[in-house]
Amino acid sequence: MKEDIKENKLKGWRQFVQLIKQTEPPKLLLIIALCMSFATTGVGFVVPLFTKKLVDGFSLDSLNYWQIILLVIAFIAQAIASGLSIYLLNRVGHHVVAKLRDRLWKKLLHLPIPYYDKNDTGETLSRVTNDTAVVKELITEHLANxxxxxxxxxxxxxxxxxxxxKMTLVMLVAIPVAMVILMLLGKQMYVVSKGMQDETAKFTAVLNQVLPESRLVKASNAENIEYDRGKRGITNLFNFGLKEAKIHALISPLISFILMIVLVAVIGYGGVRVSSGALTAGDMVAFILYLIQIIMPMTQLTMFFTQLQKAMGATERISAVLEHDEEDINEGKELDLVTEPIHVNHVDFAYGKEEILSDINFTIEPGKVTAIVGPSGGGKTTTFSLLERYYQPTKGSITLGDTPIDTFSLHSWRRKIGYVAQESALISGTIRDNICYGIEKEVTDKELEKVVKMAYADQFIQALPNKFDTEVGERGIKLSGGQRQRIAIARALLRDPQILMLDEATSSLDSKSEIYVQKALDNLMKGRTTLVIAHRLSTVVDADNIIFIEKGHITGSGTHNSLFQSHEMYKEFAKQQLRIQE
Structure with a gap:
């Protein structure tokens, strides 16, 4: 067990050093900052010697004004050097943290979807904010000291x-004792700091889950439930904070206690030597001043040591994110045109050990509409995710003609796809920002007006005071469901995709909104290879091919009429829904 802890600490130290190196801190600034810090310390060596001379031979006649002037200049230089050192070290620290956050942000944007399936978003956010702040604090506040x-x-x-x-040897007895205390309590600090960072990440996750869903919380009368969840996190953080405080409460006083004993011993022993004539009074004063210069840094080293334990725990988590495999969106050949059929060839897929799809085999013809229908949980949305290449099939392949789709770069493949979900995601920003989201070229007002007209979104946008510059709120909360869907369709139209994927795009809308959205979808589907997931069969009865999936298996395919005649469950679905519509 002890060997494991020692090995983990050694690994943590190596990770910390490696992570700092990878941020490429400005070495010149760091060297200047440290030199300034050393200069500040160097001036401190002069003061006791000057004091020694004053004590041993003080008189107005012996007072050298040039020495006083030089000492004043030294103090001023010390103050300037100290200020420069603090500023430059803060600059280096902020540089390191900015680089770390830049790497993490870039990494998070390129991590595959399975990573986010397994890791809570709030905990991931904590890596970017809280853990990097711990590293910054170590560099800016403790490294120079x-x-x-x-x-x-x-x-x-x-x-x-x-x-x-002789007096120095008496003083040095304290060093081994202080080191033992630091080592014993340092192990505890490492464990506590890791627990504190984990609990901070969990608490951040709770905040991230609850605050964006405040309407759900209030509609469900769940304020007390969520308060209890948050309270548990706050209490756990409080308990870890107390454990950390206890360690701090032990380290500093114990070190100070040992050093004070040494100080008393040195003064007592020194007094005897002064009275015997072995030391002068000036030597004694200088000795005490130097001893104080040792006591203060020992306290600072203690603080650095405890902060280093925290930073090592933080870098362990940061490194875990940075070492995760990411998507290379530019690897592979460019896809220009989608003119061939997409073949899903005997595909299996499982989330871990849970099988979702089994031997899925169908073809999406170019320029035609293929619909996927069936009971909930059958694997329809998972099929979409495989086509979007969020996941890789565990067995089988998906090809464009005879070419596997994973030979194309992710960037060029996804650029050919327009996706409209059941509840389309909007970002916090303006209507313009949302329609143009992901478009790499500048979009003119004329182009915007064209796509919003085709999406039947022009009527409600023109009625808004700020039109395209209207803020939609977090996740589009200021707009209705139908308005959000029409903006998503306008976004897809602006991308001008060759493959269109519609995931129950009208299922959550009222009848009036559905009419507008369906008209907009008709405009979007013209001349495109279209794949539709639908619960409402009325939206896909005219599809060129309908695939029926249940429990991860395709149990039927064909036109509406052929399935109505040959597939019992499809026939039951159709009868129920037609009866409802009639």
């Missing part, structure tokens, strides 16, 4: 050995 502290300790001990080696 650590390095200058080490210089201060080494320099002070060296000078003290020259002043009086």
């Amino acid at each position: 650590c390095l200058s502290g080490i210089i201060a300790i080494i320099g002070s001990v060296t000078i003290l050995l020259f002043l009086d080696w």
